Amino acid sequence: MLDETMIATLRASLEEQKRNLRTEILAQGAAPDSDEVEIDVERGFADSAHSTAERARVISVVKALRTNLRDVERALTKMDLGTYGLCERCGEPIAPERLEALPWALLCISCKLKGLGR
Numbered sequence: 276m277l278d279e280t281m282i283a284t285l286r287a288s289l290e291e292q293k294r295n296l297r298t299e300i301l302a303q304g305a306a307p308d309s310d311e312v313e314i315d316v317e318r319g320f321a322d323s324a325h326s327t328a329e330r331a332r333v334i335s336v337v338k339a340l341r342t343n344l345r346d347v348e349r350a351l352t353k354m355d356l357g358t359y360g361l362c363e364r365c366g367e368p369i370a371p372e373r374l375e376a377l378p379w380a381l382l383c384i385s386c387k388l389k390g391l392g393r
């Protein structure tokens with residue numbers, strides 16, 4: 276089981292990760308709380324091949340950052356609900372080593388390896 280000290284440490288990591296992700300998303304010209312893929316970068320680029328590629332790159336970066344941000348926010352919500360550290364697929368506790376490496380992990384390693392869920 277996770278003790279309170281460890282939860283507090285993981286919560287601090289999650290809060291930090293959340294801040295970093297929001298800063299990075301904003302730096303890409305996108306809104307952290309929106310699921311819109313069309314981002315401000317639209318206006319800044321002309322229709323050249325280069326800018327199309329650049330825009331696709333920015334969008335994929337933003338999508339990845341947002342996916343991570345959603346997982347981080349979900350993990351924080353689960354802490355509040357008291358279900359943090361339980362696998363969302365099988366309900367078994369996620370190994371503490373896994374949470375230390377990846378505090379926003381929502382699946383235990385065996386469900387993750389089976390490719391279930393996200």
Ligand SMILES: [Zn+2]
Pocket residue numbers: 362363364365366367382383384385386387
């Ligand atoms: Zn599982």
